[in-house]
Amino acid sequence: MADLDTFLAEVRREVDQMLDLRIPNADVEPTILHEAIRWSVFAGGKRIRPALVCAVGRAFGAESAALSQTAAAIEMIHTYSLIHDDLPAMDDDDLRRGQLTCHKKFGEATAILAGDVLQTLAFKVIADDDGLSPELRIRIISLIADASGTPWGMVAGQQLDLSGEGRRLSVGELENVHNQKTGALIAAAACSGAMIGGATDDEISSVRRFATDLGLLFQVTDDLLDVTQETETLGKTAGKDAVSKKATYPGLYGVEGTRELAAKLLADACLALDLLDRDTALLSEIADAIAGRNR
Amino acid sequence: MADLDTFLAEVRREVDQMLDLRIPNADVEPTILHEAIRWSVFAGGKRIRPALVCAVGRAFGAESAALSQTAAAIEMIHTYSLIHDDLPAMDDDDLRRGQLTCHKKFGEATAILAGDVLQTLAFKVIADDDGLSPELRIRIISLIADASGTPWGMVAGQQLDLSGEGRRLSVGELENVHNQKTGALIAAAACSGAMIGGATDDEISSVRRFATDLGLLFQVTDDLLDVTQETETLGKTAGKDAVSKKATYPGLYGVEGTRELAAKLLADACLALDLLDRDTALLSEIADAIAGRNR
Numbered sequence: 001m002a003d004l005d006t007f008l009a010e011v012r013r014e015v016d017q018m019l020d021l022r023i024p025n026a027d028v029e030p031t032i033l034h035e036a037i038r039w040s041v042f043a044g045g046k047r048i049r050p051a052l053v054c055a056v057g058r059a060f061g062a063e064s065a066a067l068s069q070t071a072a073a074i075e076m077i078h079t080y081s082l083i084h085d086d087l088p089a090m091d092d093d094d095l096r097r098g099q100l101t102c103h104k105k106f107g108e109a110t111a112i113l114a115g116d117v118l119q120t121l122a123f124k125v126i127a128d129d130d131g132l133s134p135e136l137r138i139r140i141i142s143l144i145a146d147a148s149g150t151p152w153g154m155v156a157g158q159q160l161d162l163s164g165e166g167r168r169l170s171v172g173e174l175e176n177v178h179n180q181k182t183g184a185l186i187a188a189a190a191c192s193g194a195m196i197g198g199a200t201d202d203e204i205s206s207v208r209r210f211a212t213d214l215g216l217l218f219q220v221t222d223d224l225l226d227v228t229q230e231t232e233t234l235g236k237t238a239g240k241d242a243v244s245k246k247a248t249y250p251g252l253y254g255v256e257g258t259r260e261l262a263a264k265l266l267a268d269a270c271l272a273l274d275l276l277d278r279d280t281a282l283l284s285e286i287a288d289a290i291a292g293r294n295r
Numbered sequence: 296m297a298d299l300d301t302f303l304a305e306v307r308r309e310v311d312q313m314l315d316l317r318i319p320n321a322d323v324e325p326t327i328l329h330e331a332i333r334w335s336v337f338a339g340g341k342r343i344r345p346a347l348v349c350a351v352g353r354a355f356g357a358e359s360a361a362l363s364q365t366a367a368a369i370e371m372i373h374t375y376s377l378i379h380d381d382l383p384a385m386d387d388d389d390l391r392r393g394q395l396t397c398h399k400k401f402g403e404a405t406a407i408l409a410g411d412v413l414q415t416l417a418f419k420v421i422a423d424d425d426g427l428s429p430e431l432r433i434r435i436i437s438l439i440a441d442a443s444g445t446p447w448g449m450v451a452g453q454q455l456d457l458s459g460e461g462r463r464l465s466v467g468e469l470e471n472v473h474n475q476k477t478g479a480l481i482a483a484a485a486c487s488g489a490m491i492g493g494a495t496d497d498e499i500s501s502v503r504r505f506a507t508d509l510g511l512l513f514q515v516t517d518d519l520l521d522v523t524q525e526t527e528t529l530g531k532t533a534g535k536d537a538v539s540k541k542a543t544y545p546g547l548y549g550v551e552g553t554r555e556l557a558a559k560l561l562a563d564a565c566l567a568l569d570l571l572d573r574d575t576a577l578l579s580e581i582a583d584a585i586a587g588r589n590r
Contacts, residue, residue: 024446030454033445084411089403108384109457112407116379117450119411123418124440127433134429138422141436145419150328151319155412159325162404 004285008051011071014064015050016042018072022125036106036114041079043097048218048290049074049189055286056190056207059278060197067196069129070140073122074189077148080118081185083111085158119148132196140192147188157181161246169247175216177247183215190214206275210283213269218290220262223248227255229294266291299580303346306366309359310345311337313367317420331401331409336374338392343513343585344369344484350581351485351502354573355492362491364424365435368417369484372443375413376480378406380453414443427491435487442483452476456541464542470511472542478510485509498571505567505578512560513585518543519553524589561586 019041026035050071057067086093086101087108094104103111126132126141150156157180164177190211194204227250249258269287273280314336321330345366352362381388381396382403389399398406421427421436445451452475459472485506489499522545544553564582568575 028446030446030451030458032458033451033454080411084407087404087407089407109382110454112379112382112384113450113454113457116375116410116414117445119414120440120444120448120450124437124444127436127440134433137433138429141422142419145415145422149415149419150325150412151323153415155408155415156325156328159328159405159408162408163325163327 004282004289007055007282008047011051011054012047014054014068015047015071015075018068018125019075022069022072022121032106032110033113033117036102036110037118039099039105040083040096040102040114041076041118043099045075045079045097047075048286049078049186051286052186052189052211052214053193053196055282056193056211057197058193059276059280059283060194060199060203062193062197066131067193069125069131070192070196071189073125074144074185074192076118076122076125077144077154078185080115080122081148081154081158083115083118087111090158090162136195139195143188143192143195144185147184152180153184154181157184165246167247171252174247174249174252178216178219179212182219183212186215186218187211203276206272209275210269210272210287213265213272214287214290217262217265217269217287220249220258220265221290221293223250224255224258224262225294226250262291299577299584302350302577303342306346306349307342309349309363310342310366310370313363313420314370317364317367317416327401327405328408328412331397331405332413334394334400335378335391335397335409336371336413338394340370340374340392342370343581344373344481346581347481347484347506347509348488348491350577351488351506352492353488354571354575354578355489355494355498357488357492361426362488364420364426365487365491366484368420369439369480369487371413371417371420372439372449373480375410375417376443376449376453378410378413382406385453385457431490434490438483438487438490439480442479447475448479449476452479460541462542466547469542469544469547473511473514474507477514478507481510481513482506501567501570504570505564505582508560508564508567509582509585512557512564512582515544515553515557515560516585516588518545519550519557520589521545522550557586 023037023041024034026038028034053071053074054064054067082096083102085091086096087103093101095101101111102114106114122144123141126137126144129137132140146153148154150159157177160173160177161181164173169177187208190207191204194207199207226248249261253261266287270284273283318332318336319329321333323329348366348369349359349362377391378397380386381391382398388396390396396406397409401409417439418436421432421439424432427435441448443449452472455468455472456476459468464472482503485502486499489502494502521543544556548556561582565579568578
């Protein structure tokens, strides 16, 4: 775990530096917009997606410098989705990572715009990354657009999730929601690292399988935390799923059944890693850490 | 004008066909999301930005087939911005182009997501446009991201506009708002057509000057229409600017002074065209049509 902690701290430093470089300073007009973006981007996110870009990229021999812009861009996409998900018309959340959500702090209009423009910046960062060939930048933009868009990506998943509130989803429907809403971007993070490292199509497929299990594992542990943790530990409002009548894994399988599901997903993710003839120790540790996280 | 009408009808047919091809059908899950996107994209927009991509592109000798995906992508960006601008937290509009706005028809959450994902699709369409070289796709993505983003683009302009409501903006501030909010994307449309046609940097500069005047002209006539036309002719709520205490050109210069400003902008735009040693008759006609529009 010491290696993992060192690695995560290093990724955080690199990606935060890149985000700081690519997001206009808070004293640039319109200042409220840039303050709002920075409020949400530097709110203490766990940087799991950047860590995956970098850990997979390194497993395939990519240099850090070739990975950091893509890592920052994917974190921008993730942050835009959180800002919009928290809006009153969506999940209506007041707290995120222990601080006020963007719209609570800066107003709804600015939060909408901050999310909008973070998405724009994400694509711009990749388009301008002259450490990667134009062909590779195009491939990564297309990959991330699919993963964050519709009909198989993040926004489609968010729409399915909203449309499913208040009714009992089947296991298949719930898995579909999560694969799209959370899993797709996590998979894109891992796959973009593999692409930058020059992985073959077969290798990218195995990476995708690993990351898809990991994404579902992340959601399953998220649902578990919502029912088992206090708001204070979690840094966001606990027990919200029950209040909003959202379908959850504990709701379908109970807490114990959900723990068993998490263990199975972790095992499957590690099996997919074994297919890669690479040093994937760091990736296994990331999977273990996600399975064992407490916030 | 017969030539212009034929050209505009042709652009509309081509761009609508491309939009229909690239936006998931309304029977694809999540259906409400795709219905909402199509509701706004096919609401009878004037397709001015696609027309500029194509008219400038043709002036530089580009084939229609090389222009239509970029034209569709820029229309997607424009439509996403309209959907979000109409939201209750922003301009709170019920009508757009004579029909219910997206959030009035499909609810606020879906309207937010429809706008979000139209932006994603726009970048995806350009990234996947294999009729253009990867280098050119990257340049166009970067151009459009700058024009629609911050600190010089559309979202920054929208934020400045919101922050300026209820107080009297100076002429410089108002022009700044409009150059960013409307002008930047119009300029990007024209410049992307020039890039696809292989224009030199100097030529692209002249195109940018033309399109910037055109963008301001568009906004000036928009403000004029808001005070001089009825809601029915306009297809959106008339007189809204006065109600929201927005700074407008008629508010600053009066109706007659604003008409003079429009005439000056039209003349300047045509001067910029003269710098190009190209057949720009179609572009002059577009500028004339914008100056003389009644909705």
